[in-house]
Amino acid sequence: MDRKRSSLRLSLILPFVVLISLLTGTLGVLWYWMDSTTVSGLSKQVMVEITERTAQAISQDVRYSSATLEVAFPNGLPAALDIGGDLGNLQKRLWAAASLRGTTGSVYYGNIAGQSIGLRRDGNQAEMRLNTLAGKPRQHFLLDGITATPRPTSSESVVFDPRTRPWFKLARQTDGPVWTPVYVDFDNHDLVMTLARRVASRAGAFEGVVATDIFLNTLRRFVDQLPLSHGGQVFILEPDGTLIAASGMPNVRLDAHGELERVNARTSGDSMLASAYAQLRPVFMESDTPTGTALISAAKGRKIQLAYKHITDKSGLNWIAVVAVPRDDIFMTVRENVILVIALGLLALGLALAIGLHIFSGIARDMRRLAHAVRRVGQGEINAPIRVERNDEIGELARNFGHMRDSLFTDTLTGCANRDALPHILAMLMRGTEDGQPPQPFALLFIDLNRFKPLNDRWGHDNGDRALVEVTQRIKAELPKHGVLARLGGDEFVAVLPGIDDDAKAVWERCRLESVLEPGLTALEGVPEGEVVTVGASIGYGLYPRDGDDPQALLRHADQEMYRRKNAAARGSAAKGFSGA
Numbered sequence: 001m002d003r004k005r006s007s008l009r010l011s012l013i014l015p016f017v018v019l020i021s022l023l024t025g026t027l028g029v030l031w032y033w034m035d036s037t038t039v040s041g042l043s044k045q046v047m048v049e050i051t052e053r054t055a056q057a058i059s060q061d062v063r064y065s066s067a068t069l070e071v072a073f074p075n076g077l078p079a080a081l082d083i084g085g086d087l088g089n090l091q092k093r094l095w096a097a098a099s100l101r102g103t104t105g106s107v108y109y110g111n112i113a114g115q116s117i118g119l120r121r122d123g124n125q126a127e128m129r130l131n132t133l134a135g136k137p138r139q140h141f142l143l144d145g146i147t148a149t150p151r152p153t154s155s156e157s158v159v160f161d162p163r164t165r166p167w168f169k170l171a172r173q174t175d176g177p178v179w180t181p182v183y184v185d186f187d188n189h190d191l192v193m194t195l196a197r198r199v200a201s202r203a204g205a206f207e208g209v210v211a212t213d214i215f216l217n218t219l220r221r222f223v224d225q226l227p228l229s230h231g232g233q234v235f236i237l238e239p240d241g242t243l244i245a246a247s248g249m250p251n252v253r254l255d256a257h258g259e260l261e262r263v264n265a266r267t268s269g270d271s272m273l274a275s276a277y278a279q280l281r282p283v284f285m286e287s288d289t290p291t292g293t294a295l296i297s298a299a300k301g302r303k304i305q306l307a308y309k310h311i312t313d314k315s316g317l318n319w320i321a322v323v324a325v326p327r328d329d330i331f332m333t334v335r336e337n338v339i340l341v342i343a344l345g346l347l348a349l350g351l352a353l354a355i356g357l358h359i360f361s362g363i364a365r366d367m368r369r370l371a372h373a374v375r376r377v378g379q380g381e382i383n384a385p386i387r388v389e390r391n392d393e394i395g396e397l398a399r400n401f402g403h404m405r406d407s408l409f410t411d412t413l414t415g416c417a418n419r420d421a422l423p424h425i426l427a428m429l430m431r432g433t434e435d436g437q438p439p440q441p442f443a444l445l446f447i448d449l450n451r452f453k454p455l456n457d458r459w460g461h462d463n464g465d466r467a468l469v470e471v472t473q474r475i476k477a478e479l480p481k482h483g484v485l486a487r488l489g490g491d492e493f494v495a496v497l498p499g500i501d502d503d504a505k506a507v508w509e510r511c512r513l514e515s516v517l518e519p520g521l522t523a524l525e526g527v528p529e530g531e532v533v534t535v536g537a538s539i540g541y542g543l544y545p546r547d548g549d550d551p552q553a554l555l556r557h558a559d560q561e562m563y564r565r566k567n568a569a570a571r572g573s574a575a576k577g578f579s580g581a
Contacts, residue, residue: 044293047307047323049408050226051291053420054234054321055309057222060419060489061214062313064101065195066177068212072097072107078202083115084132094119095126095146097212099453109199110162111208119143124457127153135159162209171196171209177315182216182244184252184260191216191244191251191262195315219245227407232325233272239284239318241265241277249273272304276324280308283320303327413465414472417486422494425484426551429498430544442544443500445510446558447475448566449491449517450536459533463524467535470523474516491535494555506541514539538566 072093073079080086090109098105098121108118114134120127128150131138138160141150162168167180180194194211201207223234223245236244243251243263249270255261265277279294290310307323409421417425432439449471456464468491475485475495484496495513500506520532527533540562548554 043305043325044307046408047305047325048291048293048309049420050228050234050323051307051309051321053226053408054223054236054323055311056419057219058236058311058317058319058321061218062195062315062317065212065214066315068097068100068105068107069177069195069197069210071100072109072212073197073199073210079109079111079199079207081111081113081201081207082132083109083111083117083130087117087130087132090117091119091128091143091150092146094128095121095143098126102453102456105212107210107212108162109208109210110165110168112163112206114161114163116160116162129156129160131160134161167194167196167211168209171198171211172206174198179316182238182242182262184262185215186260189252189260216244216251220251223247228323229325231328232323233270235265235273235276235322235324237265237277237280237320237322239281241281243268243273244319246273271302272324272326275304276306276322279306280320280322283308283310284318286310411487414469414487416472416476416493417484419486419488422486422488422496422555423551425486425496426554429496430549430551439544440498441501441546442496442498443506443509444542444544444554444558445495445497445506445513446540446542446555446562447493447495447513447517448538448562450538450566450569452491452535455533455535459524459526463526466523466525467521467533470521471517471535475513478512478516494558501543503543506543510539510541513537538562538569540565 083090094107094109094117097107098119104122106118106120108116108129110116114131116129116131116138118129120129124144126143128141128143129138130141130150137156137158139152140154140156142153143150170178170180175198177195177197180196182191182193184190185192192213192215194213196209196211198206199208199210219236223236224247226234226247228234228247232247233249234245234247236246238244241264243249243265245251246263249263249268251263252260253263265273268274283292292308294306294308303326305325305327309321311317311319311321409418409424410416411418426444429442430439452464452467455467468487472485472487472493475493479485479495480497480499482498486494486496488494495509497506497509500509514537517537518534520534524533540558540560542548542554542557542561544554547557
């Protein structure tokens with residue numbers, strides 16, 4: 001009887017075997033659709049993050065250039081009519097301005113009388129080029145320090161008149177800082193652009209122009225290091241298609257006459273670059289579409305997925321950052337997975353239903369988890385957990401997404417959050433909770449180390465890195481339970497302290513951090529016994545929502561307060577030094 005029942009059950013099951021195989025194949029197609037949708041969304045999210053990261057790198061260079069001009073000639077500081085009469089002060093300010101980017105930088109000034117002074121720092125020395133007599137060649141001097149006596153080294157054979165230079169003419173006609181067009185530096189085989197600003201005399205009339213250069217090779221190196229798939233590329237372009245930087249290709253080349261020329265997207269010979277520029281050319285004219293994604297067709301019908309960001313500023317910068325990835329590269333693994341799933345479904349036969357449903361339910365669950373994590377990261381929750389524990393391609397996709405997220409949002413030296421993570425952290429705090437509760441107040445502390453530059457110059461970059469790691473550990477040890485620390489770059493940090501809602505609490509936290517950063521560093525190597533090396537910090541703060549209801553406004557407020565405190569401390573130190581002299 002039992003044998004008959006078993007046969008009956010088997011006879012009832014057999015007619016469904018073919019149907020089960022077809023169902024498994026259908027499930028495979030469904031998996032393909034779900035996998036493709038998730039991978040497409042994930043890829044777009046990562047590509048957009050890479051364009052944002054590129055924009056941040058450009059903004060940092062722009063910020064350093066603006067700060068260089070401000071240090072060389074602070075707004076409101078009148079220029080002397082004779083450079084020679086104010087040479088000592090000019091030397092100190094230009095040295096400090098040229099030091100903002102580290103140990104390499106340049107800044108220069110020319111006036112309407114035809115006089116000029118320029119300083120290019122390289123390591124612990126600087127070259128100063130000076131002309132106090134209009135119509136005469138410039139003299140070259142070597143400086144060993146900010147207050148060192150200039151040592152003459154050579155003189156030029158031709159006359160340098162700043163009034164004939166493009167940066168001087170352009171700034172003279174413009175209120176506020178202005179960028180010159182990008183040009184080729186034939187000595188370095190690199191692209192350069194100049195930020196210039198007019199300077200007034202004591203009477204308020206136009207007296208001269210202060211300027212600084214940006215060498216764009218730093219951007220070229222930056223895009224080469226971005227995490228991309230094998231066939232992906234990153235471009236930075238000007239409105240006419242001229243290349244600023246691109247991953248895997250130069251931005252200048254030799255023309256038919258052996259002369260250097262800039263590379264243009266339309267004549268580059270790179271079909272993906274040319275197609276991307278043709279698609280995005282209208283974006284330069286549309287200020288209301290600063291970011292976006294697009295799917296385009298390139299040569300031989302190849303589909304290219306794009307993500308882009310339009311980058312502008314008040315000084316005339318007008319670039320677009322583009323990430324381009326062939327769509328075949330994005331979905332290659334998905335197609336391989338589908339073929340495998342359908343083949344296994346056809347071979348499963350009698351076990352297809354049980355195995356297929358089990359596998360599909362696990363896949364669907366993990367795909368939903370991954371999609372949910374991607375969505376949460378896109379909404380600003382950069383630490384959203386990815387609860388996918390698999391050893392197949394989906395697990396690899398989840399792990400790759402986690403690694404890519406960490407590389408995008410973690411500072412590799414200190415292990416704290418990086419500049420790219422901070423806007424997401426602030427946006428999440430300002431958005432409120434999912435159950436409709438309003439956002440809670442918090443304090444943002446902008447931390448700038450005071451003596452990091454001299455430490456780096458004297459004890460070396462390795463000790464500079466050790467100092468940054470030790471500073472990070474000290475700050476983290478003092479943060480409240482839910483506090484977050486992010487490194488903006490260089491020696492600048494931002495601490496976010498939830499629950500701080502008044503000045504007294506914020507000032508107390510600021511004083512606590514300043515005191516913990518003041519003692520001597522212990523992690524440095526090669527420091528003589530008995531010598532104490534300190535950095536200290538200037539800290540400004542802003543309270544949300546009182547001092548800013550968006551991330552940029554709040555950061556700007558805290559940054560400005562930090563500079564006021566740093567400048568006040570500098571003036572106090574200068575006053576003490578003057579009275580002691």
